[in-house]
Amino acid sequence: MQRLLYYMCLVLILVSGSGCKKPPVYNGQGTSIVVNPSVISARPGDTINFKVMMRDSSALMDYGANVTLEGGYSTGLASMQLYNRIVTLTQGYRVPANFIGQIVIEFIATTGSAQISAFGTINVSSPTPTFNTYDSVAIGNYKNTAVGCFFSSVTGKVYSQALAASNQNRIDMGFFIGIHTLATLAAPADASFGTGPNQIDYGTENWNILHRTNFKSVYAPDFTAIKSGYDIETAYGYGSWLNPDTQATFLEKNSTLGFMTDAGKIGLIKIVGFSPDANSSGTGTLMMNVLVEK
Numbered sequence: 001m002q003r004l005l006y007y008m009c010l011v012l013i014l015v016s017g018s019g020c021k022k023p024p025v026y027n028g029q030g031t032s033i034v035v036n037p038s039v040i041s042a043r044p045g046d047t048i049n050f051k052v053m054m055r056d057s058s059a060l061m062d063y064g065a066n067v068t069l070e071g072g073y074s075t076g077l078a079s080m081q082l083y084n085r086i087v088t089l090t091q092g093y094r095v096p097a098n099f100i101g102q103i104v105i106e107f108i109a110t111t112g113s114a115q116i117s118a119f120g121t122i123n124v125s126s127p128t129p130t131f132n133t134y135d136s137v138a139i140g141n142y143k144n145t146a147v148g149c150f151f152s153s154v155t156g157k158v159y160s161q162a163l164a165a166s167n168q169n170r171i172d173m174g175f176f177i178g179i180h181t182l183a184t185l186a187a188p189a190d191a192s193f194g195t196g197p198n199q200i201d202y203g204t205e206n207w208n209i210l211h212r213t214n215f216k217s218v219y220a221p222d223f224t225a226i227k228s229g230y231d232i233e234t235a236y237g238y239g240s241w242l243n244p245d246t247q248a249t250f251l252e253k254n255s256t257l258g259f260m261t262d263a264g265k266i267g268l269i270k271i272v273g274f275s276p277d278a279n280s281s282g283t284g285t286l287m288m289n290v291l292v293e294k
Helices: 161-165 229-237
Strands: 007-015 031-036 039-042 047-056 062-068 074-081 086-094 101-110 115-124 131-140 173-178 182-186 214-217 256-260 266-274 285-293
Touching (some): 047 101, 086 101, 182 266, 229 266
Parallel strands (some): 007 062, 039 115
Antiparallel strands (some): 256 266, 266 285
């Protein structure tokens, strides 16, 4: 039996916006190739699996898969020998993490006397944000009557002592500058709060709900590089536990923290800075940027 050389080549055409003109298709007699799905929507980083069915009147013998990326970079994906007239396989493709636009994948089946193409089109759109961003959050020290001293990562709002008491189920942390711990963010359940010596009296001893938010020291200097909830979880996962983990002390400008709420939501905090009057006498304000999973 005459040996048929059969291979399949994947040619990727990346188009950032407008549609792509497809090359003419030559229908070889006795040869066919079908790809499913032919059109699909995706997000950056998604993996798409195409089902490819090839048919030929004689036995298929060889299969190869090659990818040509934007910029001309080409690499082989797979190769194998085939001995059937009908072959069905799954070819995976991972959408580039930072790509938005249209990707057209051309599947080309070739025998010794015929060539035929099929196309898979991926329309890539911006991902739906999986986290909330709260920029330039101002949270006050314990004697600051103009700016609240408690923060909720659910609402992104700062609460005064009185409002926090009526929204206990939303409060994740409070701020103060202490004599020994200096600038501090602490969970409502932390021992920093109370009426005893060296404690900050925010009235939490009268609350019924005291969330135990925990904190880590993390390395995340560039918040613009955070693109997903997965990125937040990764930074948090590589962080170092603080002791105790219900407070983050000695905060400075550009300090970065990870935190986990009682509800299991993970977030990041970057200290932007402090007002000039911020000190252990109770005055002043801390400014921070916050990212937290939805």
